[in-house]
Amino acid sequence: MRYILILLLIFTSAAHAAGPEKIATYDRKTWPEAIDSNAAFDRASAFEGYHFLDVLSAVDTGSAETIRAFTGVKEPDMASVKRWVRFARGELVKNFNAAQRQDAKGWGGGSKIDSAETYLALMRPHYLTLPPEYDQWKERSRKFHTRYVYEQLRLAALFPRITSEILKLDQSERNGFELNDKQFILTFDDGPSPNGVTGKMISELNSRNLKAAFFLLGERLETLPPEKAQALYAGHYVGSHGYTHKAHPRYAQWQSSIDRTHALISAVFSTPSNRIGFRPPYGQRTPEMIAHLRTVHHSLVALWNIDSQDWNRKIGPDQLSDRVTTLILLWRKGIILFHDMYPKSIEAVGALHDFSREANIEFVDPG
Ligand SMILES: [Zn+2]
Incomplete structure (x- = not known):
């Protein structure tokens, strides 16, 4: 056996x-x-x-x-x-x-x-x-x-008792397998980070001419003056991670969490509602949420297929980029999940960009 x-x-x-x-x-x-x-x-x-x-x-x-x-x-x-x-x-x-x-x-x-x-x-x-x-x-x-x-x-x-990025709940959802061979998108959740890592990550991305997607928490976005938030994320895609970091299927206020964050992002970044993808915390969502996004906001669930697991304290920057590189080789396309609150993720992104130039893969603009 x-x-x-x-x-x-x-x-x-x-x-x-x-x-x-x-x-x-x-x-x-x-x-x-x-x-x-x-x-x-x-x-x-x-x-x-x-x-x-x-x-x-x-x-x-x-x-x-x-x-x-x-x-x-x-x-x-x-x-x-x-x-x-x-x-x-x-x-x-x-x-x-x-x-x-x-x-x-x-x-x-x-x-x-x-x-x-x-x-x-x-x-x-x-x-x-x-x-x-x-x-x-x-x-x-x-x-x-x-x-x-x-x-x-x-x-x-x-799945689907506990939903996650593993499978789509609806064909409208995006998880990265829709991209072409050797195309990838960098995404960062949970920001804007209170420890300043978001700014450092964006400087690193800008110095390398990379465009990424940031899925923000409404309650964290509210802590920044709008002009500061606009300057911070200039040139990058901004989506919603909900108002607060809770598993939305078990969160009674999920609807207002989505609505408030869509309204906030629209107000701060002048993004039309249908351009604001919702990335559910932990990838957990329900058919009701998908229907709500579709009918009220004309927008979609934005998942991922390559989880860096950068939240794990026990992995360093090298292991992080090695894990992601291996999953890039395995799936050959996809949406990569990072968080912009760990300095090691900045290093890993730098290493991945160096790799992408050698290996001729592309980080595409999610905007
Ligand atoms: Zn998150």
Whole structure:
């Protein structure tokens, strides 16, 4: 039973609780190739995808008993698990084909594939014949994807009882999978930060000519004079994170939280209501909220698909950018979630921008 091995891996690392192991982190230096061209990006991407699919296919995701044991969720929602597994496998197949398309030499065989099984079968000989200098990467990457698949399956097992970014509740929602291959959007939640990190983050972004999206809390925006807020966010996209940082499905005042924040942002930044995306705290929302946004504000729920987990005190800037880089290689497109209250996130964004120039990926203007 391969999934028992995976469980052991997870629980051994969790039991040590040494810190970073509790979330999926990485050491990108273990990948011995420079990722400095389209072809190098595609190769690294296909190998990360291989590990992800290999780990995922070792879990019997059709069995509630397995999912219960694997995720620790007592009553896993098997329809959501099935939906996410199908979606994730489909994305990886698309990514494999995108990698093949851009590489004239076709190191992966050059063929277009239509299933995750073919992906694994085509990549396996390449994987197995990697020279010994890839051994450390193999170990680190497998650990990462084991933990990451656990994180994702757990969110899927809880959905929609506890909603999150893992799946869409409505087709109108945006989570980053709508973008083109190698396109990404940087987003920052919970600001404006009381510790001045927002200003430093925006200076860093501006010095690198990057445009990002900031999802603000109404109650924090109110602490700034409007002229100051306008100057702070000039050139960047501003959306709503609600008035206060509460899980809105269990918050009786959710409607006024959304309405007040839309009104505030409209007043301060002269943004039309339909241009103000709502990013629900913790990604938790209900069909009523989606309907309310649509009918009253003509606006949408704005989620993400790459969670940096920068809130975790135990990860430093290098591990942060390594985790995000790995998820960039895995998904090849997406909306990246950061918070503008941690100085380490500024460093990580700098490292990611340097990476993007080498690897020829694009941070697009969300505005
Ligand atoms: Zn938040």
